Amino acid sequence: MKKVIIIGGTGNGSVIASAMVDANKRGADEWGFVGYLNDREPIGTTIEGYPVLGKLADAKKFITKNYYFINTIYRNDGQQKRIKLFEDLQIPDRLLANFIHPTAYVAPKVKLSAGCVVMPNVSLSSASIFGKCCLIMVNASIGHNCTIGNYCHFAAQSCLGSFVEVANGVHIGLNATIRENVKIGKYSTLGMGAVLLKNIADKEIWIGNPARKLRDAK
Ligand SMILES: CC(C)(COP(=O)(O)OP(=O)(O)OC[C@H]1O[C@@H](n2cnc3c(N)ncnc32)[C@H](O)[C@@H]1OP(=O)(O)O)[C@@H](O)C(=O)NCCC(=O)NCCS
Numbered sequence: 016m017k018k019v020i021i022i023g024g025t026g027n028g029s030v031i032a033s034a035m036v037d038a039n040k041r042g043a044d045e046w047g048f049v050g051y052l053n054d055r056e057p058i059g060t061t062i063e064g065y066p067v068l069g070k071l072a073d074a075k076k077f078i079t080k081n082y083y084f085i086n087t088i089y090r091n092d093g094q095q096k097r098i099k100l101f102e103d104l105q106i107p108d109r110l111l112a113n114f115i116h117p118t119a120y121v122a123p124k125v126k127l128s129a130g131c132v133v134m135p136n137v138s139l140s141s142a143s144i145f146g147k148c149c150l151i152m153v154n155a156s157i158g159h160n161c162t163i164g165n166y167c168h169f170a171a172q173s174c175l176g177s178f179v180e181v182a183n184g185v186h187i188g189l190n191a192t193i194r195e196n197v198k199i200g201k202y203s204t205l206g207m208g209a210v211l212l213k214n215i216a217d218k219e220i221w222i223g224n225p226a227r228k229l230r231d232a233k
Contacts, residue, residue, distance in 0.1 A: 016047035019112045020077055022101065023087035024053040024062050027150060027168075031087055032065060034116050034134055041117050046083070074104040083112040085132060086148045089168045092220065093233035094184035094202050098166050101148070111147065128165070146183065155187075158195065170207070182217070202232055 019035065021028045028051060035048040050066040052074060060067050069076065074084065086101045111130030115121060119133045122141040130148035133139065138156045146165035151157065155169040158176045164183035169175075173187040176195030181187075185199050188207040199205070200217035210224035218232045 016044055017083050017112070018049045019046045019083045019085060019114070020049060020052055020068060020074075021085050021087055022052045022071060022074070022104075024051050024056055024067070027087035027089060027152075028053075029063050030152075031085060031114070031132055031134070031150070032063070035114060037135070038114075038116050043117055046112055046114055049082070052077075052084075071100065071104060074106060078106060078110060081110065083110050084130070085112050085114065086130060086166075087132075087150065089150065089166070089186065091186050091188070091204055093204075093218065094166060094168075094186065098184055101166075108147065122159070140177070164201065204232055 021032055032048050035046055050068040051062055052069050052071050053067050054070050056067045058067055058069055084106050088097050090097055108129040113127055113131050115133040116135045118135045119137040121139045124142040125139045126144045128147040131145050132150045134153045136154045137151050140159035142159055143157050143161040145163045149167045151169045152171045154172045156174045160177050161175055161179045163181045166184045167181055168186045170189040172190040174192045178196045179193050180198040182201035184202040186204040188205055191205045191209045193211045197211055198214045200215055202218045203215045204220045205211055206222035209222050209226040211226040215221050220229045220232050222229045
């Protein structure tokens with residue numbers, strides 16, 4: 016198995032780690048989760064039983080040993096700083112793991128770039144394209160012919176219609192729904208439970224049903 020380190024910890028990191036362990040119990044044998052890089056928890060401690068192997072800056076040590084990585088340090092409100100933190104680590108795309116849980120449906124013409132995570136019971140419909148390091152959390156459903164940028168986060172149960180265009184660094188909240196053909200600008204957020212009918216510009220947070228702008232993102 017290829018050894019994978021998760022950048023992050025409790026939250027996105029630990030739930031993705033659990034899904035990787037579960038995939039192995041179901042017979043998958045591509046990825047072996049070994050621990051975390053985390054700037055908040057001391058090296059040598061554990062997060063839900065798995066070790067903190069180093070700080071983010073220690074990534075280069077593991078790059079030289081050909082470990083693989085998954086980036087999970089995303090925010091709900093403006094992602095630019097977190098994306099820079101990750102990109103500064105200069106992890107080559109060839110060492111970004113694509114993890115797809117065995118219960119997910121991924122249509123044959125879907126394209127996932129390096130570092131994408133597809134969690135349990137997700138459905139990715141035909142011909143949708145994802146940029147690098149997208150996290151598609153449990154039960155999310157992405158319609159056909161969607162175009163998704165880099166570093167996008169689809170929270171549990173979020174649901175996109177067809178031909179939706181999502182730019183880089185967007186967060187789609189828990190159980191939010193997006194009408195077909197809608198466009199979302201970079202670093203924007205759609206709140207939990209929203210029903211989005213209109214386009215969102217860059218760096219905006221929208222909420223509600225029908226969704227409207229709450230404020231600018233940080
Ligand atoms: C949209 C969001 C980012 C706004 O966060 P925030 O700026 O801290 O907002 P606040 O909690 O201060 O709320 C501001 C107002 O918006 C309302 N509001 C916040 N989120 C809302 C939502 N999802 N739907 C409807 N109204 C919402 C609040 O009730 C409040 O209204 P009020 O001023 O009339 O009292 C956040 O609420 C959200 O939905 N985050 C996504 C969470 C998620 O998807 N988690 C996934 C797990 S990682």
